[in-house]
Amino acid sequence: MKKKLYIYIQNLLPKLLITKFFSYISKKKLSIITTFFIFLFIKIYKINMKETKYPNIFYYKTFNKFFIRKLNMNNRPIDNNKHHIIQNTDGIINQLGIIKKNKLFQFKGCEYSLYDLLGQNNNINKIFTNGYFINIYLSPKNYHRIHMSYNGFLLKMIYIPGKLFPVNNIFSENLCNLFILNERVIFLFKTSFGFMVKILIGAQIVGNIYNSWSGLVISSRRNKIKTWNWPYIKNFYKKDSIFLKKGEEMGYFNLGSTVITLFPPKTIKFNPVLKKGLNIKIGELLAYII
Structure with a gap:
């Protein structure tokens, strides 16, 4: 029942508008606020920053840059x-x-x-x-x-x-x-x-x-x-x-x-x-x- 309600609510939401809003915010340079949200995101989702090409979170000036972070491909042997x-x-x-x-x-x-x-x-x-x-x-x-x-x-x-x-x-x-x-x-x-x-x-x-x-x-x-x-x-x-x-x-x-x-x-x-x-x-x- 909860799942059906969730889907129903999502169907009513202005998804394109929400997407544009988050896209805009994610690309804004918000200094320490950006760094804080990146830190929080890493903790919540348990992201292994040691695998990334740039593990220092201060390197990322926007949340989007962090989200599309590159990996150190040595950690992904082909x-x-x-x-x-x-x-x-x-x-x-x-x-x-x-x-x-x-x-x-x-x-x-x-x-x-x-x-x-x-x-x-x-x-x-x-x-x-x-x-x-x-x-x-x-x-x-x-x-x-x-x-x-x-x-x-x-x-x-x-x-x-x-x-x-x-x-x-x-x-x-x-x-x-x-x-x-x-x-x-x-x-x-x-x-x-x-x-x-x-x-x-x-x-x-x-x-x-x-x-x-x-x-x-x-x-x-x-x-x-x-x-x-x-x-x-x-x-x-x-x-x-x-x-x-x-x-x-x-x-x-x-x-x-x-x-x-x-x-x-x-x-x-x-x-x-x-x-x-x-x-x-x-x-x-x-x-x-x-």
């Missing part, structure tokens, strides 16, 4: 086996499994449409039907930068407008179609084993989504799908092509959210130790190429 695909972020496994025909499992009694998740792009939908998916939730304590799971050329980026519901456990396990209701950015890559998609899901108080090659994906939220394309010819560079290596940073959230990764059928086999609720880290084994 599995460089060419037959291995790696985890792309720190977080908690929300769900993983097979895309049964055109459906992804969210929770018991709820499956959501791959076609709708991909913004009703039929060409991409066909590639991943009957494929595989993994959904990773980035909690407030997590590192909020996303890295590449495998070497790949970027072919397409798609911004899909939507709601800004929270993506915590209460919502992901109770609000059906959460990930197709929310704003998101889709990245389509071409790799040596086939295509791969990364989907960054927006959420309440997620200020913005950035990528590593052009910065802010969308500066003003409009009710319109926007698509960017890049050239690619048979594994060779072409002018303006974008190639990212395994483990390389591909983007970040300006306040946390969820990342969904898709693989085509008959391309990978998940690491058998992976399961819902497991804490994972960048560089660890995600899947084997088959």
Whole structure:
């Protein structure tokens, strides 16, 4: 009952206005106030600052700079086996499994449409039907930068407008179609084993989504799908092509959210130790190429 009431109240809230407000505040230089809130946040969420590139909290002049802090990547060794695909972020496994025909499992009694998740792009939908998916939730304590799971050329980026519901456990396990209701950015890559998609899901108080090659994906939220394309010819560079290596940073959230990764059928086999609720880290084994 409490969960249903929480979802109902959230549905009434002006989520975009709340998001803009927190985004604005998080980027303000508030001197000792900023430092105090960072200190408090670290204590509440038990964040290990020894893992960060800049562990001194006085280094961060805004809360947002702290939230998108970089890690000392020596603490995240990358599995460089060419037959291995790696985890792309720190977080908690929300769900993983097979895309049964055109459906992804969210929770018991709820499956959501791959076609709708991909913004009703039929060409991409066909590639991943009957494929595989993994959904990773980035909690407030997590590192909020996303890295590449495998070497790949970027072919397409798609911004899909939507709601800004929270993506915590209460919502992901109770609000059906959460990930197709929310704003998101889709990245389509071409790799040596086939295509791969990364989907960054927006959420309440997620200020913005950035990528590593052009910065802010969308500066003003409009009710319109926007698509960017890049050239690619048979594994060779072409002018303006974008190639990212395994483990390389591909983007970040300006306040946390969820990342969904898709693989085509008959391309990978998940690491058998992976399961819902497991804490994972960048560089660890995600899947084997088959």
